[in-house]
Amino acid sequence: MLRHINQFASPKNFYALSCKLVHYFGGACLLLFVAGVFGGLLFSPPDYQQGESVRIIYVHVPSAWMSLFVYIVMAGAGTIGLIWRIKIMDVIARSSAPLGASFTFLALATGSLWGKPMWGAWWVWDARLTSELILLFLYLGYIALQSAIEDPRMAARAGAILALIGIINIPIIHFSVEWWSTLHQGPTVSKLDAPSIHIDMLIPLLLMALAYMCYFISAVLMRARCDLLALERNSAWVGELIGERSR
Amino acid sequence: MNRKRRNVVFAVCFIVAGMTIATTLALKAFRENLLYFYSPSQVQAGKAPQSRPFRIGGLVEEKSVVRNPDNLTVQFVLTDTMQTVTVVYDGILPDLFREGKGVVANGKLRSDGVFEAFEVLAKHDENYMPPEVADALAAANKPITVNSVVKPE
Amino acid sequence: MKSNLLDVFMTILKRDLSLGLSRSSEIANPLIFFFIVVMIFPFALGPESNLLQRIMPGVIWIAVLLSATLSLDMMFRSDFEDGSLELMLLSRYPMTLLIMAKITAHWLLTGAPLILASIFLGVLLNLPVESLLYLFITMMLGTPVLSMVGSAVMALTVGLRGGGVLLALLILPLYIPVLIFSIAAIDNAILGLPITGEIYILGALLVLAITLAPFATSTSLRIRFG
Amino acid sequence: MKSNLLDVFMTILKRDLSLGLSRSSEIANPLIFFFIVVMIFPFALGPESNLLQRIMPGVIWIAVLLSATLSLDMMFRSDFEDGSLELMLLSRYPMTLLIMAKITAHWLLTGAPLILASIFLGVLLNLPVESLLYLFITMMLGTPVLSMVGSAVMALTVGLRGGGVLLALLILPLYIPVLIFSIAAIDNAILGLPITGEIYILGALLVLAITLAPFATSTSLRIRFG
Amino acid sequence: MYENTSAVLEAVRLKCVRGERLIFENVGFQLCSGEVLQIDGPNGSGKTSLLRILCGLAVAEEGEVNWKGRSINDDLAEYVREVNYIGHNNGIKSELTPLENLVVARSLMSSNREFSLMEALAQMNLSDIADIPVRKLSSGQCRRVALSRLLISQARLWILDEPFTTLDDNGRHLVQDLIATHARKGGNAVIVTHESLNLPEVILNKLTL
Amino acid sequence: MYENTSAVLEAVRLKCVRGERLIFENVGFQLCSGEVLQIDGPNGSGKTSLLRILCGLAVAEEGEVNWKGRSINDDLAEYVREVNYIGHNNGIKSELTPLENLVVARSLMSSNREFSLMEALAQMNLSDIADIPVRKLSSGQCRRVALSRLLISQARLWILDEPFTTLDDNGRHLVQDLIATHARKGGNAVIVTHESLNLPEVILNKLTL
Amino acid sequence: MLPEIQEFFHMGGYAFYVWSSYGLCFIVLVLNIIIPLCREKVIIRSIAIQVHRKQQK
Numbered sequence A: 001m002l003r004h005i006n007q008f009a010s011p012k013n014f015y016a017l018s019c020k021l022v023h024y025f026g027g028a029c030l031l032l033f034v035a036g037v038f039g040g041l042l043f044s045p046p047d048y049q050q051g052e053s054v055r056i057i058y059v060h061v062p063s064a065w066m067s068l069f070v071y072i073v074m075a076g077a078g079t080i081g082l083i084w085r086i087k088i089m090d091v092i093a094r095s096s097a098p099l100g101a102s103f104t105f106l107a108l109a110t111g112s113l114w115g116k117p118m119w120g121a122w123w124v125w126d127a128r129l130t131s132e133l134i135l136l137f138l139y140l141g142y143i144a145l146q147s148a149i150e151d152p153r154m155a156a157r158a159g160a161i162l163a164l165i166g167i168i169n170i171p172i173i174h175f176s177v178e179w180w181s182t183l184h185q186g187p188t189v190s191k192l193d194a195p196s197i198h199i200d201m202l203i204p205l206l207l208m209a210l211a212y213m214c215y216f217i218s219a220v221l222m223r224a225r226c227d228l229l230a231l232e233r234n235s236a237w238v239g240e241l242i243g244e245r246s247r
Numbered sequence B: 001m002n003r004k005r006r007n008v009v010f011a012v013c014f015i016v017a018g019m020t021i022a023t024t025l026a027l028k029a030f031r032e033n034l035l036y037f038y039s040p041s042q043v044q045a046g047k048a049p050q051s052r053p054f055r056i057g058g059l060v061e062e063k064s065v066v067r068n069p070d071n072l073t074v075q076f077v078l079t080d081t082m083q084t085v086t087v088v089y090d091g092i093l094p095d096l097f098r099e100g101k102g103v104v105a106n107g108k109l110r111s112d113g114v115f116e117a118f119e120v121l122a123k124h125d126e127n128y129m130p131p132e133v134a135d136a137l138a139a140a141n142k143p144i145t146v147n148s149v150v151k152p153e
Numbered sequence C, D: 001m002k003s004n005l006l007d008v009f010m011t012i013l014k015r016d017l018s019l020g021l022s023r024s025s026e027i028a029n030p031l032i033f034f035f036i037v038v039m040i041f042p043f044a045l046g047p048e049s050n051l052l053q054r055i056m057p058g059v060i061w062i063a064v065l066l067s068a069t070l071s072l073d074m075m076f077r078s079d080f081e082d083g084s085l086e087l088m089l090l091s092r093y094p095m096t097l098l099i100m101a102k103i104t105a106h107w108l109l110t111g112a113p114l115i116l117a118s119i120f121l122g123v124l125l126n127l128p129v130e131s132l133l134y135l136f137i138t139m140m141l142g143t144p145v146l147s148m149v150g151s152a153v154m155a156l157t158v159g160l161r162g163g164g165v166l167l168a169l170l171i172l173p174l175y176i177p178v179l180i181f182s183i184a185a186i187d188n189a190i191l192g193l194p195i196t197g198e199i200y201i202l203g204a205l206l207v208l209a210i211t212l213a214p215f216a217t218s219t220s221l222r223i224r225f226g
Numbered sequence E, F: 001m002y003e004n005t006s007a008v009l010e011a012v013r014l015k016c017v018r019g020e021r022l023i024f025e026n027v028g029f030q031l032c033s034g035e036v037l038q039i040d041g042p043n044g045s046g047k048t049s050l051l052r053i054l055c056g057l058a059v060a061e062e063g064e065v066n067w068k069g070r071s072i073n074d075d076l077a078e079y080v081r082e083v084n085y086i087g088h089n090n091g092i093k094s095e096l097t098p099l100e101n102l103v104v105a106r107s108l109m110s111s112n113r114e115f116s117l118m119e120a121l122a123q124m125n126l127s128d129i130a131d132i133p134v135r136k137l138s139s140g141q142c143r144r145v146a147l148s149r150l151l152i153s154q155a156r157l158w159i160l161d162e163p164f165t166t167l168d169d170n171g172r173h174l175v176q177d178l179i180a181t182h183a184r185k186g187g188n189a190v191i192v193t194h195e196s197l198n199l200p201e202v203i204l205n206k207l208t209l
Numbered sequence G: 001m002l003p004e005i006q007e008f009f010h011m012g013g014y015a016f017y018v019w020s021s022y023g024l025c026f027i028v029l030v031l032n033i034i035i036p037l038c039r040e041k042v043i044i045r046s047i048a049i050q051v052h053r054k055q056q057k
């Protein structure tokens, strides 16, 4: 079984597969983005309280969700790589980090841009915002650690440990609005009972969320491909691949 | 092998015990209040600091907002449906500042019990809907679901 | 076997303590760094005593944080460089045990003196008695967490170039919760508010660190050598 | 001979720059440390914006000081450990020349980015424009002094155990004048008072450092090897 | 105690990759009780890497190492008790004296009580300087302190990486005698060195990388 | 160019004290142009200390070192141009590649232009790894990088502290050839090593501490 | 027609906040695509050179 997975996850096969997947997900991502942005900017109604500024929701919420999701992916892939020694997983974990950092940055930036007109402040030190900022630091620390350790295998394993230590932060971010009285609002969509958002706004929001997800998958695969090429530059299959291409 | 297994069992027990204690403590902590802001009830009960700035949160009472026509000074009453606190503020209010909606004010308690704010933040709820729907709901006299600011003790 | 474990714990503890004491600069330096950081603030901010009183507990905690971070270096670096760590990894005792001994030694050599120094400075700076008391309590709960989280992260970065600053970068975000809750506790205490919540959280962090740090550290060390 | 001197200056400068750039963490880490130290203050002191505005220029300067100190380590330590310093001492060029090249490289790798980062953070934290302007000017004058004084002290402590903190200890008192005058300049500028006096003093310190640091450094190095 | 015919230490088709470069592959050997293996080879051929794999500090890309018929990774903790590794680095603290260093080393390993620590130091010609911090010793003296761990260890397998560097002639003889005695008692040793070993009455295998 | 009879390098009644201990005293020798001096002695006898005195990094307690008849302390800067010292430490940066290391080394010393740097590396068998950061090299490979400084230097006096450590046989031959060639051209070398040197057609003096 | 477009860009007075949010997202997301593409090109070129060298040998 394990051998089977390993073979499937051999760098060569993965490279070929990822080339295809990038195309599919890239295409889907583009379509969804167009639909979501048009839906969000043109077709969705303004909010009864927030007016037009509510349109920031279509970029803020997906970014924020992805910032958490990517961290889980990073820690999960890292752990799998750590335990079963699957190279591909290490590469995926490592390539997720810059994307996760970008999403976190976007969540912080769009949140601030939304907070200024709505709350009246760019920034407050409440639990949600603070823990999200710590998430950004965690991503940056992970990236710094990766670049500081030479040996890729060792870097991947060390990174996995760091990611696992930091994962405590994820539930804190998610539940902070319930545990503490924050300025940030409580859950809207992710409530278990009916979401308290009108369907006309929910649809573009979900479209955008899907678009972000497809974007993440294709972007992470692209990065992983680069890393793989660099890692395996001396192996036979890379030589053949490049040799064919340059001819 | 035996010794190895014993070590593993020992380690697992250790970790499980530790995690249990830690979560118990954390849960206990959440039952206490780790406040980002105080409610009017707490302020009236004297639980808020007297000499230094703190945050207070609640709903703006209907029809309590008084604007000074000469300058930007505003006065309004904050409530958590049990107790109230009067707030004065000199500055531009955020867009979401409405009567009946939640705000968080940052400032000091004066000796006369009036809260002098140097910052007013609007706390909004988690409901999103088009204005027409909100009007329709209002017409049907359905309350828009509970506002999360109000957590009476 | 049991007494043997205790024996080796004590040997390592003694070794690290006597190493620390023999290079006395290793204890003295974080302390002096701490004093300097705290003393720099009146210079930088001018002698407005209200302002200083207001921010000093925070500044003291930050200084403790920074100097604890700097002193972490001594926990593993020299052992890594001269090959002693390999020896420990190849020893007949579980690495976690040796690491607990090293963490204890580190706390005794840096955490404890820093607590005393903070109290001393607090008295010098005329902080109110509650501040001092809760400074002490939060530090008793907080500084061991610093040593433990520090050891786990240190194990990851030991032997890397630019390790000192990389370490600071990785570790400070993990320290921030300790800092926030400690300072909240002190502030509330001064105002006569209840602080049980913060103290519980600090306690939870401490227990969590005690449970996880030795394992995280030994795993990281194995990885660094792998 | 002249062009030869320039040649060797450029070689060493290039060497140190490419060393710094090749381990990119050595530039990035002090910067991130700097950011974190500055960001920690709002955590520790609470969100009172007046208070923060008041102390932020000072905090930024202190953070620059601390991260410049930490980054000094990279100036000589690795050269000491791998024997490159002996090679330089035995080279056919005057040691002072090589040291000037090393100091220049160090400033380019740490001082300059820190200045940019301070300005950036200042903008983020809504500092008034005069603060920013004088933050910039004082840093342009002050950070080279830090690199130079740092190199002299570093040369004395290189290779000693616990060097990092010992260094901080020796160096921070020397930095304090720079700090005091810079902050005085900024404060005065905000209040609209004349600041030529402070700027002159900072200039004088800079010139003094340029004149003395290379000689002090090379003498200290010779002593460390003697 | 152990049959001489069955291999105690066995390496099977080891492969080592560092960074992206293949260092060696298909390396294997067998050592029976009482045998010594000398590893030689040009610089950079992977001798140090091989030793680190043998003592469990690093993991081979492929292949495995067996100790008494079981893979060492089955119970690494058990295996390392039987190993005494002295690498390029001496593993001694420069602030402590040779004696203090040995105290710590003994508490970490399965030691034999045959020797008192002072006797061990005396045998390495270090008794004069047993109380001087190691930092003040010459490179050869430091190497001797590290090697005196051999005297107090009960480990059955010695793994030595260039043990003779910076030793003088007297030191070389001493260490060779130690190895020979250890082997004659049924122990094993894996030694990287470019010099020719002189171990009377001992089966010496050679492996060239 | 220089008369063979007058000593180029001369040490007179040197005395060395480290800490409080007397390491050696009354050590002296003379080297004429083209002669090589091998220093040997038990561990801790002060060989490294002597070398550091000879190249001006340390100062002797008593006695003096003369170069071409003048004390080296008269004009240390002038003297060190003629010296090429390779100590226990390699003096190479582990982040740079061997080639980059040599570029820096050449700019610091009086180099001869006989060899291009790549040729020098090739002669030390390093051309394959000329572009790999030194940190990824084995100990012997690092030693070779340091020793390749000998090839590009114009210095007349080579001072080498245990140059053969961790070198393989091929490396030992290479370095001995280098020394012999240097001496035959009239250069001098002072070498600490426990091995016997094989330098055809060269006058080899020995000093035992 | 025109006033409608104007109104759209005006965003009920929140133009700055809305458009800079979307703009930032666009920039960051596009950068995250472009950077790996460039890197891939560089890597492939360097590997091609390496392969070429090997073939010559």
Ligand code: HEM
Residues within 6 Å of the ligand: A057, A060, A061, A064, A065, A068, A107, A108, A109, A110, A111, A112, A114, A115, A116, A118, A119, A122, A123, A128, A129, A132, A133, A173, A174, A175, A184, A185, A186, A187, A188, A189, A190, A191, B124
């Ligand atoms: C810098 C400021 C902000 C930060 C760092 C931030 C961060 C986050 C994060 C991390 C989440 C995801 C939580 C989860 O899935 O568990 C989130 C969700 C959300 N945020 Fe923000 N936010 C900020 C400002 C704002 C503002 C100003 C608003 C609205 C006025 C807002 C509205 C929302 C909404 C509606 C959600 C979705 C909640 C759900 O999951 O149903 N955020 N934010």
Ligand SMILES: Nc1ncnc2c1ncn2[C@@H]1O[C@H](COP(=O)(O)OP(=O)(O)OP(=O)(O)O)[C@@H](O)[C@H]1O
Residues within 6 Å of the ligand: E135, E136, E137, E138, E139, E140, E141, E166, F018, F019, F023, F041, F042, F043, F044, F045, F046, F047, F048, F049, F050
């Ligand atoms: N820093 C120091 N402080 C005090 N004594 C020292 C110091 N360094 C070395 N010594 C002593 O000086 C003596 C000579 O040391 P040196 O390194 O010159 O020996 P060596 O002949 O090179 O030995 P080896 O063959 O082991 O390299 C030794 O006995 C050593 O104990």
Ligand SMILES: Nc1ncnc2c1ncn2[C@@H]1O[C@H](COP(=O)(O)OP(=O)(O)OP(=O)(O)O)[C@@H](O)[C@H]1O
Residues within 6 Å of the ligand: A151, E018, E019, E020, E023, E041, E042, E043, E044, E045, E046, E047, E048, E049, E050, F135, F136, F137, F138, F139, F140, F141, F166
């Ligand atoms: N950290 C590393 N990363 C990548 N490659 C490395 C690393 N360390 C060593 N190597 C490479 O692995 C190979 C084997 O190194 P190793 O140290 O095992 O050699 P060795 O046989 O011990 O050589 P020596 O006789 O010089 O000590 C060398 O070619 C070296 O370049």
Ligand SMILES: [Mg+2]
Residues within 6 Å of the ligand: E047, E048, E049, F138, F139, F140
């Ligand atoms: Mg080796």
Ligand SMILES: [Mg+2]
Residues within 6 Å of the ligand: E138, E139, E140, F047, F048, F049
């Ligand atoms: Mg020596």
